[in-house]
Amino acid sequence: MKDFFTKKKKYATVPSTKARQDVPEGIVRKCPKCKKIMYVKELSKHLFVCQSCGYHYPIGAHDRAEMLFDQDSYVEFDEKMVSLNPLRFPNYMNKLESDRKKTGLNEAVWTGKGTIEGFEAAVAIMDKGFRMGSMGSVVGEKITRLIEYADKNGIPVIIFSASGGARMQEGVLSLMQMAKTSGALKTFSENGGLYISIMTHPTTGGVSASFASLGDYNFAEPGALIGFAGRRIIEQTIGEELPDDFQTAEFLLKHGQLDQVIPRSELRTVLGQVLSIHVGGGAEEWDRN
């Protein structure tokens, strides 16, 4: 009976306008960086990159899949998997439900397979619109299954990270997903599997400190926030202000943590090149001679 009342109360809440701004919708959008107003139609033609300053708008998983794969080449895995509430955390289920409505996803990650420039790949795409892309049991499980699928079928794994980190409401179970996904990657790697990690805005906390940092190639989108701890916490801890570019993709590149920062417009081409270099594990072409 107690649950009944809390549920009812929760139905009255509307997703905040702040959360809605992340979702590309409406007719025009104002660039948060250079303030230029652009038609959404025009923006979408340019992969949601501001044509005036190059700002990369965060995009949802469905949009990302649409712009990444060869036309009609992809299928989704495990789309019906949903979180339970292992800690019986108050209001958690209601929050999940409202994010489902907001994003059209059952959880914070989309997984599936398809072809990119003709090369088959198993792909995970995180969506920061769903609980800030946080990793709980479902995200960990879907990514682990994806890696196992790729291992079994001998295809590469590509993961687009966009996450605030581990999901608080699933407590220690969320933490353990870091070990679970990393363990799956270890087995996959030892079997010769290729894993490309692409960090998009934002990639922080438990996601940054697990699968996102473990690519054979670690790439990132321009301007993406990438780091372990939050900026505010660091400033409080060390008592000094941090440089503007701190924890950006460019900052990580400078400090040796990334292979490249790749603009969205070039991503498909670069992925195609990397995948072509690894066809058949890469050694085949030489072994033949």
Place this chain on the structure above:
Amino acid sequence: MGPELDFEKPILELQEKISELKKFMDEKGIDLSDELNHLQERLADLEKDTYGSMTPWERVRVARKLNRPTTLDYIPLLFTDFIECHGDRLYGDDPAIVAGIAKFHGRPVTVIGEQRGRDTKENIMRNFGSPHPEGYRKALRLMKQADKFHRPIITFIDTKGAFPGKAAEERGQSEAIARNLFEMSGLSVPVICVVIGEGASGGALAIGVGNHILMLENAWYSVISPEGAAALLWKDAGKAEEAAKTMKITGSDLKKLGIIDKLIPEVLGGAHHDPKKQAEFIDQALIESFEELSQLTADQVRNQRLAKYRAIGNYETVQENQTNQLIFSYSSDRQ
């Protein structure tokens, strides 16, 4: 004994009363032993009641006591021939992680533990037990060496978290933690992890991917500290006490959730009341784990560890055409 916590005050007051009574008896030469016995019985009951029913938040506060035994306190009580090994061979040496080789009941092992200070001076030197990337990389270097020489690894987890600092980010704190999770998953030697104090988030897990996870009764282990959880979830760090309960962070919670393998009892009042006795409890638990794990081949050791983490998760798959009723599916096989 260190500063007492508020919930321990009645115990302390009674202890004072007893010592006053003893002093009075000695000075005046009056026999009040009936009264004394009565008080001592009351004290025993009170201690049992207080320490036997500690709330999660009270346990957190015991876990943080400055005089609670640390990695370096347990090492001489549990091992012989300990040789500390410093440095990650890449950047530097992190005093927040202690690592080395030793013997456990005559057999070679590698020992790694997070190390906070036992006073302010040492705490500053050891960065309050919050490691930098070079600490985790030192740990990994020693773990790979253990793998090479086929000796088991014992880790002691005791940290408020990986250090959130500018230099830590520049040197790849995320990568260092991720790399440890990845590499620990592939080790062919038994890894036994013991949460002895605080186990906060990725900073704890980075030396915590083990075949067996053991935990002291008053230790806590979670995705975030209670204060952090309260600040993030309810925008109020003052709700830490509530968060400690809601987040299910104590050893008995984690045992119920199937995350840890064994809960190690603590001496009455907490490990700091008798570190030597506490080390005996840990020793016993480690021996039991070793007996179990030494039955396994190298492949089995690795697979047992992988399978352990593979199984953690709580989810369901909603079946087609059933909008109201949820069908539970814990199968890890692809459908």
